[in-house]
Amino acid sequence: MAKQHPSGPLLSIGCEGSANKLGIGIISHDPTTGKSSILANIRDTFVSPPGTGFLPKDTARHHRAFFARVARAALAAAGITRPEKQLSCVCYTKGPGMGAPLQSVAVAARTIALLWDLPLVGVNHCVGHIEMGREITGADDPVVLYVSGGNTQVIAYAERRYRIFGETLDIAVGNCLDRFARTLAISNDPAPGYNIELLARKSSGRVLHDLPYAVKGMDCSFSGILTAADLLAAQMREQEARIAAGEVVKEEDRITPEDLCYSLQETIFAMLVEITERAMAHVGSNQVLIVGGVGCNERLQEMMGQMAKERGGNVYATDERFCIDNGIMIAHAGLLAYETGFRTPLEDSTCTQRFRTDEVYVKWRD
Incomplete structure (x- = not known):
């Protein structure tokens, strides 16, 4: 059973790795004012040689190699020293995307959720883009x-x-x-x-x-x-x-x-x-x-x-x-779902290459 956090702003960490960008973002939502604050948005990109694409196995290897250092950089940028006390949830990209990179980041997200005893929230990558765009532009x-x-x-x-x-x-x-x-x-x-x-x-x-x-x-x-x-x-x-x-x-x-x-x-x-x-x-x-x-x-x-x-x-x-794949969009969309009571049980914290945008129940919108 995940711990209960004190009342006040809710913070989430978002882990994105559906393609060649590994992103970790941390966002804060204030339930009383409805305002959000971006605390960290760190990204590292796997770049393949000219004339080539990025293969799933190579991209996954990059994400595994860089996850810890990108996560540490995000926590430092956000000023978070006690994530198990300060964060409300761990959000990760459930899909769609490339299988091996998705799996690498999902495993890492499960690991830190277990380490910090925090609930997991699986996020649709496409919905993450949409909600981040709405938040930033005011559309x-x-x-x-x-x-x-x-x-x-x-x-x-x-x-x-x-x-x-x-x-x-x-x-x-x-x-x-x-x-x-x-x-x-x-x-x-x-x-x-x-x-x-x-x-x-x-x-x-x-x-x-x-x-x-x-x-x-x-x-x-x-x-x-x-x-x-x-x-x-x-x-x-x-x-x-x-x-x-x-x-x-x-x-x-x-x-x-x-x-x-x-x-x-x-x-x-x-x-x-x-x-x-x-x-x-x-x-x-x-x-x-x-x-x-x-x-x-x-x-x-x-x-x-x-x-x-x-x-x-x-x-x-x-x-x-x-616009480019990032962790903050996963943190934001995941926290919106978390605030409505949505959780991803550990046994269901899988990922899928095919996760349709219209499969998501958008409970946080009227």
Whole structure:
């Protein structure tokens, strides 16, 4: 039986490790004022070499190696010296995500919960993103565009569930960007999608390569776009070989990495704006909240903002501290659930690669 803590602000520690980011965050909720305070948000990223992705076993090994030091850094930043006395609960990412990294962090979370005799709270990764976005931006009841390496969903809240109105039919938008970065051997530091964004900014914008545009209602598909972009990249390499051999290629016919990145971004972001606008019209909302790692992209924010403005609405987004996977979002969403009486029994403190956003009962919202 977990200990009872004295009345006052509730504190939770959140452990995130669903992909290549290991994050530990600590947050405080004051039940009397309803205010939250971020006390610590520490993150360490596993970065693989250019042209490669991050394998589950390597990512899990990174999380196991760095968990203790990241947790100590978070506790120090929050000024917590007696976690067994000061914390109310231990929150961890239950899913969705990569199996081996999820398991590594779940085991670590169980360990500290047992060590400190604290209750566990398993958190849906997607709901963590949404609740953190709402908390930081102040968005009231927005349509949510959730875009990351593993997920692409258009979501709206109704009757204590985050309902999925549209989603990817194959790969996630972030996965599409990451895999194209591998095709071009773009650095994964700090993130492949961010480096694609930088290259796209260098494009003159004069060339918008024709790529498949796959929208089906409020769903979308990215695998065909990736294949077409990969074929153009292969043509670019052939051009480079011909140029190296002394052949002259007209400037207007040249394919460049900058133009490829620009074309890929413009196409997939236009698709995301379209399905989001359709969901807004469907539910009668004029607010858009962008969450997930791809949500940091300034071009996506700009395009979404233009659409929202034309509808008389607003777009809400956060910076890389809260868009990219982090521990504070798990601590926050977990503490919201904890305050409603939710607990994860030790025997049920598993994790799953497939944990749908709409499976979560959102008891803390009206």
